[in-house]
Amino acid sequence: MQLLTIHQKVFIVFRRRRMKKFYAMFRPSAQTPLLDIGGAPNTWITESQYDFKFPVVLVNLIFPDPAVLSDSRFTAVVGDATNLPFADASFDIAYSNSVIEHMTTWERQQAFAAEARRAGKRLWIQTPARSFPLESHLLAPFFQYLPRSLQTRMARHFTLWGLLTKPSVAQVEEMLSDIRLLTYKEMKQLFPDCLILKERVLGLTKSYVAVRGFN
Incomplete structure (x- = not known):
């Protein structure tokens, strides 16, 4: 559990740095309605x-x-990110942090992106970069490049996630089926009217952020 706590603290550092940039770029006010797709109160508190x-x-x-x-x-x-229950341009900002990679398929990721672009006048959509050496969900180096059959066999005993959570075989399958990391080219395809920012760590791209309508 101590390792898990360290992991959480490290990721909070990155998220706070990212949030600082969000506030600097978008300067939301009390009159700024914001949609957080797949989010939680902790993101803001x-x-x-x-x-x-x-x-x-x-x-x-x-x-x-x-x-x-x-x-x-x-x-x-309660709603589906691929079919949002809101009218066009209902929100000043559509925001999402590390959610689109959990849409499981390219088709669902396309639907997610289209709905975010439709519901929000401005956009901030972040996702981990597939090219980053450490796979951020399983916490294992280069795990995303392994064949699926090998991922299934290794996830329980050769990833930090597996060692900490001790998942069942079914939970491993659920986790692996849930994640589809995106490349820079794919982010450009999903958000053609956005600037794609690259969040870097030690010179390597850790995540991408699609932004539109910033100050």
Whole structure:
């Protein structure tokens, strides 16, 4: 569990740095309605270090934690990211952090991107880069380049995720089926009207962010 805590702390550092850039580029105000696709309150309360005033609509397939509704700044909506229940340009900003890679297929990722671009006047959509040496979900170097059959055999005992969570075979299959990391070229295809930022660590691209309509 100590290793898991260290991992969480490291990722919070990156997310806070990313959030600082988001605020600098978009400068959201109390009158800025924001849609967080697949998000959680912690993104805005714990990871941002900003006392935000604007309303945030969180859309997810399920909301298992009723505490989501305890803060008046948040509205929880049950919905599918590939078919959002909102009219065109309903939100000043459509935001998403590390969600589109969990859409399982290229077709669903295309639908996700189209819906985000439709619902938000401005965009901030982040995803881990497939080219980064450390696969960020399984926490294993170059794991994303292995054949699926080898990934299945190695995930439980040769990844940090497997060693920490001790998943069943079914859970391994579920995890592997869930993730489809994106390349820079694919991000350009998904968001043709956006600037694709590259978040770098030690000179290597760790993640991509599609942005549109920033200041």
